[in-house]
Amino acid sequence: MNVHLIRSSEFDSNHFWEVLDLLQKFPGIMRFFTNEEHVLIADEEIRQEKYDSENFHVQKSLSMEMCSDKKVEVVKWETFFGKCNDFRRKNDIGDEEFVVLLTDYSNDKNWFAAADPNARNLFVQTKYWDYFAGSDQRYPVAYHVVTVILKKLMFRDYLDLNLHWHEKPVGCMMDFCRNKNEISLKLRTADICPDCLKLISERKVDHTVVQQVFDVLDGIRTQMVYKERFVINRKAPLMVFEGRNQRIVFPELGDLEIRLTPLEKTVYLFFYRHPEGVELNCVQDHRAEILNIYESLSNADNVKTMEARIDDLISPLSNSISEKISRIKRKFSEALGEEMANDFVIGGENAEKRFIQDTKGIHNALTS
Ligand SMILES: [Zn+2]
Secondary structure (H helix, E strand, O other): OEEEEEEEOOOOHHHHHHHHHHHHOOOOOOEEEOOOOEEOOOHHHEEEEEEOHHHHOEOOOOOOOOOOOEEEEEEOHHHHHHHHHHHHHHHOOOOOOEEEEEEOOEEOOOOOEEEOOOOOEEEEEOOOHHHHOOOOOHHHHHHHHHHHHHHHHHOOOHHHHHOOOEOOOOOEOOEOOOEHHHHHHHHHHOEOOHHHHHHHHHOOOOHHHHHHHHHHHHHHHHHHHHHHHHHHHOOOOOOEEEOOOOEEEEHHHOOEEEOOOHHHHHHHHHHHOOOOOEEHHHHHHHHHHHHHHHHHHOOOOOHHHHHHHHHHHHOOOOOHHHHHHHHHHHHHHHHHOHHHHOOOOEEOOOOOEEEEHHHOOOOOOEEO
16 A cells, blocks of 8 residues: 655654654655655645634634634645645555655644545644653654544545544544644554554454554653653663664664765765864865865765865865764754754864764764
8 A cells, every 4th residue: 555745844844754754764565755745735725723822822622713822834634635645646656555745834724644535645733842842743644644544544534433432541543632632642652552452353454554653652651751751861872873874773763764965975984984083274274184084975076176185175265064063963953852862963162172972972872
């Protein structure tokens, strides 16, 4: 069963890949793909709406009314599903396959995620998760991708679905979460209650799909708990470098990968190999070593090009290396949260020695 993920253009492509990476970690009958295509939602398809704080926090039922205060960009469900159908036509996607649109835009019924009543299309909202779940957006987004697929396979239509929502949250995927703040319970438990399990079995949903959904939910729960406990136990996760491209991966966080460009990764590996620290104005003394790292990572086959890039990187006249260091910091912080990222970013100020905390013998990373 193929599941094609697409994004609307405003949803950050790194975050899109993080969700896809996470889902692909749980192999099974559902196979998650993307062709990296993104869809454009035109200005005239977006409505600016204002919610007061109360309504912003309310997930509306099929009937709804609107209010004012918080400005939200709203797109109709039909528009989202129309984009999914365009993608189907263009890429010859079969009716049995799923198309999932990940989008920052809110929607006219103010739901987190929903399926198309007429086809195997669904959308998942990717924005505002910090308001409701306070967690890494990958988890709520991946959670909704798999649970909405399961619901689409379980229920005939919205009438049927509406008969089975839990109005009172029990930590099950069928909790309606009319008050959006209730979503954190659903994510933390990441479970399916006994009544719903019985229903899944009565409705004869393919058990291999159900198993895979369980695997994803279990994985999400473990990783979320790991991150939450960090606040108390300060146990930094293990970081490993994988393969020829030295992918930077955190296995305990569901193989979360920090995606750096070859030049950024060159800078990172250089400092990783110098736990004693190096001042920025001494970096050019290490030209040969830096060039060597870059040659092993870069896809550029022209030696002259590679040399020019490294010379620019280490030139005391350019700001290039500082820029790379801040960009690396941003990428780690976005993926791990600022606190957890502290051990892994290249620390130090101005003329001080710069080094990565994690290399100071506090935690040992492995190279494979
Ligand atoms: Zn339930």
